[in-house]
Amino acid sequence: MMALAAQILQQTQYLAQTQAQDVVGTGEAVVFWTLGPLALLGAMGMVFARNAVHSALWLVLTMLCLGVLYMAQSAPFLGFTQIIVYTGAIMMLFLFVLMMVGRDSSDSVVEVLRGQRLAAALAGVGFAVLLVTGLARSLTDVPVAAPLNPWSPQGGGAGGLGRLIFTDYLFPFELTSALLITAALGAMVLAYGGKGRAKRLSQRDMADARFRSARVSPLPGPGVYATANSVATPALLPDGSVAPESLSELLDNLPADRLRDERRAVSGDASEPGPRALTGEGQSERATTPERSEPEHTNGDGPHPGGGNGSGNGNGKESEQASTEEVRR
Numbered sequence: 001m002m003a004l005a006a007q008i009l010q011q012t013q014y015l016a017q018t019q020a021q022d023v024v025g026t027g028e029a030v031v032f033w034t035l036g037p038l039a040l041l042g043a044m045g046m047v048f049a050r051n052a053v054h055s056a057l058w059l060v061l062t063m064l065c066l067g068v069l070y071m072a073q074s075a076p077f078l079g080f081t082q083i084i085v086y087t088g089a090i091m092m093l094f095l096f097v098l099m100m101v102g103r104d105s106s107d108s109v110v111e112v113l114r115g116q117r118l119a120a121a122l123a124g125v126g127f128a129v130l131l132v133t134g135l136a137r138s139l140t141d142v143p144v145a146a147p148l149n150p151w152s153p154q155g156g157g158a159g160g161l162g163r164l165i166f167t168d169y170l171f172p173f174e175l176t177s178a179l180l181i182t183a184a185l186g187a188m189v190l191a192y193g194g195k196g197r198a199k200r201l202s203q204r205d206m207a208d209a210r211f212r213s214a215r216v217s218p219l220p221g222p223g224v225y226a227t228a229n230s231v232a233t234p235a236l237l238p239d240g241s242v243a244p245e246s247l248s249e250l251l252d253n254l255p256a257d258r259l260r261d262e263r264r265a266v267s268g269d270a271s272e273p274g275p276r277a278l279t280g281e282g283q284s285e286r287a288t289t290p291e292r293s294e295p296e297h298t299n300g301d302g303p304h305p306g307g308g309n310g311s312g313n314g315n316g317k318e319s320e321q322a323s324t325e326e327v328r329r
Contacts, residue, residue: 031072039065056094063087077158089180096187 045058063086070079235246
């Protein structure tokens with residue numbers, strides 16, 4: 001009698017669940033009309049988003065809405081699988097690919113595969129036919145499936161599957177999770193592996209490396225012509241004259257012979273044309289280059305007899321020293 005009563009109770013519960021599935025409740029309708037437009041909005045945003053990361057986030061919204069809709073249709077295992085597997089795993093792989101490729105990478109405007117547009121159009125038409133066929137069949141009378149026992153391994157319930165995973169297949173499950181973590185770490189290393197490996201130089205090391213290089217001082221300013229980057233080498237203005245700002249005040253001016261050599265280098269003695277036509281070097285050389293003059297000797301026993309001026313010993317050495325100092329000034 002007890003077994004018969006239990007069997008009758010189970011059949012009564014089954015009939016009640018079957019009748020309840022035929023009627024759409026208020027809560028189910030609210031969930032559908034709330035999450036349905038959100039799922040469509042996420043799908044449209046995924047298609048029309050210009051940024052790849054934004055497109056992936058719109059797809060995440062659509063997957064979350066679908067997972068909740070599956071749960072509302074008495075399919076909790078399918079809903080959690082949609083959220084955990086697709087949203088939590090596959091979308092993370094998409095984001096890892098975006099990290100490796102780069103979200104700012106431009107698409108190629110050249111059609112590499114011929115006929116891909118025609119193939120895409122045919123595939124779209126076929127998908128539309130399948131979608132319309134499925135919707136048309138859903139409007140007709142469809143037999144209601146019997147509810148599944150969640151703890152039955154043969155029935156495919158979430159409870160029975162979870163019990164099998166965490167009892168008989170626990171070790172393979174942990175190996176799979178370790179494999180996924182390894183893939184995630186590998187993607188992160190490939191995406192950001194080149195950054196942070198360079199040795200951080202101190203201020204002293206940076207100064208030493210700069211002085212060991214071929215160029216220490218900055219390049220000459222615009223509008224001047226300089227044959228060297230030395231602070232003791234003058235720069236020339238467009239009219240051919242020496243730029244006073246190009247020489248340091250702490251250094252003496254160059255001797256006349258060295259300045260003349262610099263001006264000759266500027267004038268273009270080499271085979272290729274120089275900047276003489278632009279700088280006017282020939283006209284300003286006489287005005288800017290001091291001429292070396294020989295001192296007059298009136299008495300003494302130097303190279304010119306009588307070259308002394310009454311203040312020396314008459315050998316002409318004082319006059320040569322004075323001439324050298326004058327040229328240096």
